[in-house]
Amino acid sequence: MDQLLAALDGGWRVLLVGMLLGAGLPTMFAFGIRALAWGAGGEAGVHAEDVVLKPHPMGRVIAYTLFALVILAVLLGIAYIVVHGFGWTMTFNGIWPVVTPK
Amino acid sequence: MMNVTPEFILLALVVLTALAFDFTNGFHDTANAMATSIATKALSPKAAVTLSAVLNLAGAFLSVEVAITVTNAVIRIQNADGTPKAELMSDGGHGLLLILMAGLAGAIVWNLLTWLWGLPSSSSHALFGGLVGATVAAMGWGGVKWIGEGAKLDGVVGKVVLPGLLSPAIAILVAMVGTRLIFWVTRGVAERYQETGFRWGQIGTASLLSLSHGTNDAQKTMGVITLALIASGQWSATTQIPVWVKIACAVAIASGTYIGGWRIIRTMGKGLVEISSPQGMAAESASAAVILTSSQLGFALSTTHVCTGSIIGSGLGRKGATVRWGVAGRMGLAWLTTLPLAALVGAAMWWIGHLIGGSAGAFTIFGLMCVAALYMRWHSRRDPIGHHNVNDEWAADAEQAKVPVSGGVH
Numbered sequence: 001m002d003q004l005l006a007a008l009d010g011g012w013r014v015l016l017v018g019m020l021l022g023a024g025l026p027t028m029f030a031f032g033i034r035a036l037a038w039g040a041g042g043e044a045g046v047h048a049e050d051v052v053l054k055p056h057p058m059g060r061v062i063a064y065t066l067f068a069l070v071i072l073a074v075l076l077g078i079a080y081i082v083v084h085g086f087g088w089t090m091t092f093n094g095i096w097p098v099v100t101p102k
Numbered sequence: 103m104m105n106v107t108p109e110f111i112l113l114a115l116v117v118l119t120a121l122a123f124d125f126t127n128g129f130h131d132t133a134n135a136m137a138t139s140i141a142t143k144a145l146s147p148k149a150a151v152t153l154s155a156v157l158n159l160a161g162a163f164l165s166v167e168v169a170i171t172v173t174n175a176v177i178r179i180q181n182a183d184g185t186p187k188a189e190l191m192s193d194g195g196h197g198l199l200l201i202l203m204a205g206l207a208g209a210i211v212w213n214l215l216t217w218l219w220g221l222p223s224s225s226s227h228a229l230f231g232g233l234v235g236a237t238v239a240a241m242g243w244g245g246v247k248w249i250g251e252g253a254k255l256d257g258v259v260g261k262v263v264l265p266g267l268l269s270p271a272i273a274i275l276v277a278m279v280g281t282r283l284i285f286w287v288t289r290g291v292a293e294r295y296q297e298t299g300f301r302w303g304q305i306g307t308a309s310l311l312s313l314s315h316g317t318n319d320a321q322k323t324m325g326v327i328t329l330a331l332i333a334s335g336q337w338s339a340t341t342q343i344p345v346w347v348k349i350a351c352a353v354a355i356a357s358g359t360y361i362g363g364w365r366i367i368r369t370m371g372k373g374l375v376e377i378s379s380p381q382g383m384a385a386e387s388a389s390a391a392v393i394l395t396s397s398q399l400g401f402a403l404s405t406t407h408v409c410t411g412s413i414i415g416s417g418l419g420r421k422g423a424t425v426r427w428g429v430a431g432r433m434g435l436a437w438l439t440t441l442p443l444a445a446l447v448g449a450a451m452w453w454i455g456h457l458i459g460g461s462a463g464a465f466t467i468f469g470l471m472c473v474a475a476l477y478m479r480w481h482s483r484r485d486p487i488g489h490h491n492v493n494d495e496w497a498a499d500a501e502q503a504k505v506p507v508s509g510g511v512h
Contacts, residue, residue: 002253003250003255003257003259003260003264004264005253006253006254006260007255007260007264007268007401008268009253010255010396010399010401011272013399013401014269014272014392014396014401014403015272015275015276017395017399018272018273018276018388018391018392018395018396019275019276019279021387022276022280022387022388022389022391023276023279023280023384023387023391025387025391026280026283026284026303026383026387027280027283027284027287029284029300029303029383030283030287031287033287033291033295033296033299033300034287034288036295036299037288037291037292037295040295043292043294043295044291044292044295045290045291045292045295046290046291046292070303071306074306074307074310077310077390077394078310078313080394080398081314081317081394082164084317084397086164
């Protein structure tokens with residue numbers, strides 16, 4: 001019974017953080033794609049026959065900012081794997097990651 | 103010059119078998135990282151396995167952290183500090199080596215059988231299963247750590263059964279929500295435009311998965327080989343792994359990944375769900391996030407279960423997409439039976455090795471394993487699956503009409 005509770009306890013934490021990163025980041029990426037399409041105009045969006053979608057330069061800026069944030073998160077993921085590989089731990093003090101030997 | 107004693111021969115066979123297991127571990131798990139990228143053509147099949155292999159190799163070298171107590175999760179053949187139990191150390195560690203040998207052989211046979219059936223199953227469950235079986239045969243039921251004490255997740259229940267049940271559920275939920283959100287956010291974006299964008303996202307997340315696989319899985323074999331070396335007196339440090347072991351394991355898992363378990367890649371990429379790039383990225387992000395989070399929180403789970411769960415979730419999250427529950431059900435059955443069946447093979451192998459005794463016993467186990475491997479390879483030749491046909495239409499519904507799905511127009 002203790003084991004089941006411990007598993008559920010670990011499970012919901014994984015679910016919570018996993019949801020935040022695993023669903024949150026791709027959603028941010030999706031916003032980037034949408035901004036990019038809005039920025040490109042033309043054939044990038046779904047439109048009726050007689051409508052021409054005009055490009056918006058701002059779309060690109062927004063898109064690349066969002067992509068940069070996602071890439072940053074992925075790099076953080078890689079850093080996390082590397083740091084753990086070397087037997088250190090990575091904790092998040094506020095937002096900035098702190099690496100300490102175990 | 104080293105004396106070629108029977109113990110040394112046994113040790114050499116254990117090391118070989120462990121490397122063979124590492125190899126099957128690699129090709130069994132290529133699918134976890136790369137199946138969706140191959141299915142959506144984000145990467146060509148060849149490029150995908152090459153990228154994955156390189157990252158697995160790099161990952162394996164990154165695993166400096168010592169995993170020498172890997173067997174402690176489920177069986178009692180090691181002390182807490184990683185040294186082998188004294189009672190298994192007589193005759194140059196023969197008792198312990200035979201358990202490792204039989205356990206690894208059981209894991210390999212099960213891995214190959216599930217590969218033949220094209221089913222993704224957990225290599226760590228197979229390894230634990232084989233070891234549990236061999237241990238029960240050698241030391242009785244008491245040799246196995248069935249359940250952890252108190253609230254610390256440990257033993258067969260805490261490290262294998264419970265995470266095995268929970269992790270696919272978590273992954274399904276995360277991937278389902280991710281897929282929903284992605285399609286909701288990108289509605290109104292032309293499908294062709296979506297596909298190209300998300301392919302890049304897929305390549306990034308798939309790489310992340312491959313790297314973390316290399317660090318996690320190669321480590322287990324390194325731990326097993328080092329344990330064998332300690333038991334036979336060839337190595338003494340419990341805080342270090344010999345350099346050659348690290349190199350050998352890294353190369354074994356990477357070459358396995360490169361060979362690619364195409365049968366499994368096909369099932370995961372084409373069999374479960376007809377997958378599109380946005381779904382692929384949602385599935386892979388969900389897998390990467392769940393795997394990395396759980397390793398941070400010390401919650402042991404199987405990469406295979408998470409990745410399969412994520413793919414199913416990405417099918418559930420897209421309106422109109424269908425999940426082939428028949429295929430998913432066969433997979434579920436394989437997961438439930440992985441531990442007990444690998445254990446049965448492990449136990450049988452141990453009995454055979456024990457009854458024959460000495461080096462001859464170990465050679466017999468090794469020989470039986472090779473015969474089984476060759477038979478399954480021969481059997482797989484009847485309907486070969488490789489990079490050339492991995493993306494072919496899934497036969498079961500090739501003739502069914504295509505169902506329109508949400509997410510932009512063609």
